Amino acid sequence: xxxxxxxxxxxxxxxxxxxxxxxxxxxxxxxxxxxxxxxxxxxxxxxxxxxxxxxxxxxxxxxxxxxxxxxxxxxxxxxxxxxxxxxxxxxxxxxxxxxxxxxxxxxxxxxxxxxxxxxxxxxxxxxxxxxxxxxxxxxxxxxxxxxxxxxxxxxxxxxxxxxxxxxxxxxxxxxxxxxxxxxxxxxxxxxxxxxxxxxxxxxxxxxxxxxxxxxxxxxxxxxxxxxxxxxxxxxxxxxxxxxxxxxxxxxxxxxxxxxxxxxxxxxxxxxxxxxxxxxxxxxxxxxxxxxxxxxxxxxxxxxxxxxxxxxxxxxxxxxxxxxxxxxxxxxxxxxxxxxxxxxxxxxxxxxxxxxxxxxxxxxxxxxxxxxxxxxxxxxxxxxxxxxxxxxxxxxxxxxxxxxxxxxxxxxxxxxxxxxxxx
RNA sequence: GGAGAGAUGGCAGAGUGGCUGAACGCGCACGCUUGGAAAGCGUGUUUACAGAAAUGUAACGGGGGUUCGAAUCCCCCUCUCUCCGCCA
Numbered sequence: 036x037x038x039x040x041x042x043x044x045x046x047x048x049x050x051x052x053x054x055x056x057x058x059x060x061x062x063x064x065x066x067x068x069x070x071x072x073x074x075x076x077x078x079x080x081x082x083x084x085x086x087x088x089x090x091x092x093x094x095x096x097x098x099x100x101x102x103x104x105x106x107x108x109x110x111x112x113x114x115x116x117x118x119x120x121x122x123x124x125x126x127x128x129x130x131x132x133x134x135x136x137x138x139x140x141x142x143x144x145x146x147x148x149x150x151x152x153x154x155x156x157x158x159x160x161x162x163x164x165x166x167x168x169x170x171x172x173x174x175x176x177x178x179x180x181x182x183x184x185x186x187x188x189x190x191x192x193x194x195x196x197x198x199x200x201x202x203x204x205x206x207x208x209x210x211x212x213x214x215x216x217x218x219x220x221x222x223x224x225x226x227x228x229x230x231x232x233x234x235x236x237x238x239x240x241x242x243x244x245x246x247x248x249x250x251x252x253x254x255x256x257x258x259x260x261x262x263x264x265x266x267x268x269x270x271x272x273x274x275x276x277x278x279x280x281x282x283x284x285x286x287x288x289x290x291x292x293x294x295x296x297x298x299x300x301x302x303x304x305x306x307x308x309x310x311x312x313x314x315x316x317x318x319x320x321x322x323x324x325x326x327x328x329x330x331x332x333x334x335x336x337x338x339x340x341x342x343x344x345x346x347x348x349x350x351x352x353x354x355x356x357x358x359x360x361x362x363x364x365x366x367x368x369x370x371x372x373x374x375x376x377x378x379x380x381x382x383x384x385x386x387x388x389x390x391x392x393x394x395x396x397x398x399x400x401x402x403x404x405x406x407x408x409x410x411x412x413x414x415x416x417x418x419x420x421x422x423x424x425x426x427x428x429x430x431x432x433x434x435x436x437x438x439x440x441x442x443x444x445x446x447x448x449x450x451x452x453x454x455x456x457x
Numbered sequence: 458g459g460a461g462a463g464a465u466g467g468c469a470g471a472g473u474g475g476c477u478g479a480a481c482g483c484g485c486a487c488g489c490u491u492g493g494a495a496a497g498c499g500u501g502u503u504u505a506c507a508g509a510a511a512u513g514u515a516a517c518g519g520g521g522g523u524u525c526g527a528a529u530c531c532c533c534c535u536c537u538c539u540c541c542g543c544c545a
Contacts (some may be wrong), residue, residue: 079507082514089514092526096475099525111525118525281467281503283485406467409485410502 036139036244036400038414042067052145055361057154060142067138074131081124088117140249144396146361147333147370153360159373161362165344166353168377169435177309177380178430181437182208185277185457190311196308200301200309200316207457211432211444212319215425216294216450219321219346223422226342228323233272235295236263241275244401246393256298265298269322270419274397277326281412282405288335289326290421294319312426313385319425325418326403329395332416333370336392339420340372343388346423349447353377355384369394376427380434385427386417390420433457 042049046068053060091114098107151160182188187208193201204212224230242248242264247255256265266272273293274302282289297320301309310316323342327335340356347354359371368391375384395414398404404412442457447457 075506078505078514082507085514089526091523093475095525100475114525155473267529406485406502407484412467412503 036396037142037145038395038399039067039135039139045073049145052148053143055144055146055152056364057362063138063142067135067142070131070135070138074128074135077124077128077131081121084117084121084124088121091117093105128446140243143250143366143430144369144393146364146368147338147392147394149333149358150364151360154315154362155360156363158360159357159363162356162358162372164353165348166351166377168353169379171379171435171437172439175380175434175437176437177311178378178433181433181442182311185442186456187211187433188312192380198316199293200314202312203317207452207454210452210454211448211457212425212429214386214448215423215428216319216321217382217451218448219422220292220294222346223292223321228290231273231276232452233269233276233293233295235266235272235298236277237266237271238263240270241278244275244278245271245377246400247271250366253302254300256300257429266295267299268421269293269295269320270324272415273322273324274419275401276416277403277415278401280401280403282326282403284328284405284407286324287328287415288331290323292321292323294321296320297424312430313381315426320424321425323420323422324438327416327418328405329413329416332392332394332418336370336390336418339376339418343374343390343422345421347374347376347387348402349445350428350432351445352428352435353379354387364456365389365391367391367393367396369396376431378431378434379436380437381430385431387423387427387431388421391418393417393419410456429453 037049042064046064048059050064053064069218079179091110095107095110098104098110135358141338151158153159165211176184179188179190182190185207186205189203189205190199193199196203220230231411236258239248239262242255247264251267255267258264264271272295273291276291277289296317298317299315299317323339325332325335325339344354354374354376357373357375359368364371371389371391373386374388374390375386377383378385394416397417398414401417403415403417405415407413432445433442436445444452444455
C-alpha cells in the first residue's frame with residue numbers, strides 16, 4: 036500500500052510513475068487525494084468539537100468541586116447539542132477513513148525508475164544470459180514423457196487422489212525433489228540466511244500484510260471454516276513474522292530463508308503451458324526474504340539476483356535474467372527480475388525465480404519499521420526471491436541432461452541424491 | 458470442547474471515574490565523565506491530524522454503551538495464558 040503522505044506530497048509523480056503499468060491511475064489517485072482532503076477537514080472539525088466538549092467537562096468538574104450544583108447542571112445542558120454534532124462528525128470521519136483505506140488497497144506499487152517500459156512479457160529486458168543449451172539427441176523427450184519412462188512422477192495418480200496439478204513423485208523422482216530442497220537450503224544457509232520452517236497456512240491479516248489480499252483473493256485456497264489461506268509462497272509467512280515489528284537500525288539487514296510447498300489455484304490457466312510440471316496447484320519452493328535499510332535495498336536486489344544466478348550455474352542449467360517491464364510486474368513490486376531456464380526438449384524458457392524489491396509497499400501494510408539514528412521510526416524495505424521454485428528446475432534438469440540411456444544428475448546434487456544417473 | 462485469568466508505550470509493569478499520553482524500571486539516543494570501555498550522572502525517547510508556532514485533538518486488544526467527563530464502570534467480539542477433556 037502506498038503511503039498516504041506520499042500521495043499528498045507528490046501526487047503527480049505517482050500518477051506519472053504508475054503510467055509504466057499501462058493503466059491510467061490519475062482518476063483513482065485524484066479520488067484518494069480528494070477523499071483524504073475531505074477526511075482531514077472532517078477530522079479538524081471533530082477535533083474542534085472535542086476540544087470544546089473537553090473544556091466544558093473540565094468546567095463542570097470544577098463547579099461540582101465548588102459545590103455549585105445548579106451552575107453545573109446548566110452547563111450540562113450545553114453539552115447535549117455538542118454531542119449530536121460530535122456523533123455526526125464522527126460517523127462521517129469513520130466512513131471517509133474506511134473509504135480511503137479501501138481505495139488505497141487498490142493501488143499497485145509505483146514502478147522504480149529503473150523499470151523498462153512495456154506491456155507484455157515480450158517487452159521484458161534481457162539483462163544477461165548464462166550456461167549452454169545442450170545438443171539433444173533426435174530421440175529427446177519432454178519431461179512428462181521422461182517422468183513416465185523412468186517412473187519418476189505420476190500425474191494421473193494425482194488426478195485420481197486430488198485433481199489436476201497435484202502430481203505424485205516416486206523413487207528417484209521423489210529423491211531428486213528432496214535433494215533439490217536440501218541443496219537450496221544449504222546454499223542459502225552458506226550465504227547467511229537463517230533457515231525458517233513456517234506454517235503453510237496463514238490468517239487473513241497475513242494475506243493483507245504481503246499484498247496477496249485483496250488483489251489475489253481468487254488465487255489462494257481458502258479454508259472458510261477457520262478463515263485461513265493456504266500459502267501461495269513462503270514469502271507470506273516469512274515476511275509476516277515481521278508484521279507490527281519495530282526493529283533497531285542495526286538489526287538490519289534481516290535475511291531468512293524457508294522451504295514450503297506453495298498452493299495456487301491458477302484460476303483461468305489452461306492450454307499447453309500447463310503440461311507436466313510447467314504449472315501446478317501445489318509445488319515446492321525455497322524462498323529468500325530480506326528486510327533492508329531503504330538506502331541499501333537496490334544494491335541488495337542485485338546481490339539477490341546474483342545469488343540465484345549462482346544456483347543455476349551450479350546446476351549447470353542454461354538461463355537468462357530478465358528485468359520485467361512495467362506491464363508484466365506484480366502488484367506489489369517496484370522492480371522485479373525474473374530468472375528463466377531453458378528447457379531444451381520443450382524448446383522454451385521457463386520462469387524459475389522472481390526477485391523483487393517492494394520498497395515500503397509491504398512494510399506500510401505490515402507496519403514494519405525500524406528506529407533510525409535520530410530515534411525516528413521509518414518503514415523498512417522488503418525484498419524476496421525464489422531460490423528456487425522446484426518443478427521447472429526439475430523439468431529442465433530431466434530434459435537437458437537426458438541421453439539414450441538415461442538422465443545425468445549435476446555434480447553438486449550427487450551428494451544429496453546418492454545416485455549419478457537415473 | 459468445559460472452567461478460570463488476562464490484553465496498557467520498544468520491553469517489563471503500575472494505574473479502578475476528572476490532577477494519567479500514561480508512574481518506577483529496562484532498553485535505546487545524545488551529552489558529561491574516561492587514555493579507551495564499563496559504571497555513574499544529566500537530557501531525551503509513540504503515532505496520526507490541524508497549526509508558522511505555542512498548542513489542540515485522537516489512540517491503553519477491537520467494537521458498542523453508561524457519564525458533563527472512561528485506560529478505569531457495563532455489554533459484545535477477538536486473541537493469549539492456566540487447569541480439565543480429547544488427540545499426533
